[in-house]
Amino acid sequence: MVRVAGTGHTEDMSEDExxxxxxxxxDGSVxxxxxxxxxxxxxxxxxxxxAERALEIAAERNKAADKAEDDWNN
Incomplete structure (x- = not known):
C-alpha cells in the first residue's frame, strides 16, 4: 500500500505503477x-x-475524435 500525498489516504499501487x-x-507539474x-x-x-506532452497529446486525440465524428455524420 502507498500513502497518497495530500489526500490523507492510502491506495493499492503495484510497483510498476x-x-x-x-x-x-x-499545477502543471509532472x-x-x-x-x-x-x-x-x-x-x-x-x-x-x-507526460510533459500530456496536454498536447490530449488536444491531438480530441482533434482526431472530432474528425471521426464529422466523418461519421457526413
Whole structure:
C-alpha cells in the first residue's frame, strides 16, 4: 500500500505503477507515481517526456475524435 500525498489516504499501487508518470492539471507539474488526486491527474505515461506532452497529446486525440465524428455524420 502507498500513502497518497495530500489526500490523507492510502491506495493499492503495484510497483510498476509507481514508475509511471502523470501530468497534474492543477499545477502543471509532472510527477512519478499517483501522488496527485485522481481528478487532477492525466496519465499514466511511460516516461517523463511523454507526460510533459500530456496536454498536447490530449488536444491531438480530441482533434482526431472530432474528425471521426464529422466523418461519421457526413
Amino acid at each position: 509507481e514508475h509511471l508518470w502523470y501530468y497534474c492539471v492543477s 510527477r512519478q507515481g499517483k501522488d496527485a488526486r485522481g481528478l487532477d491527474r492525466m496519465g499514466p505515461y511511460p516516461d517523463r517526456q511523454t
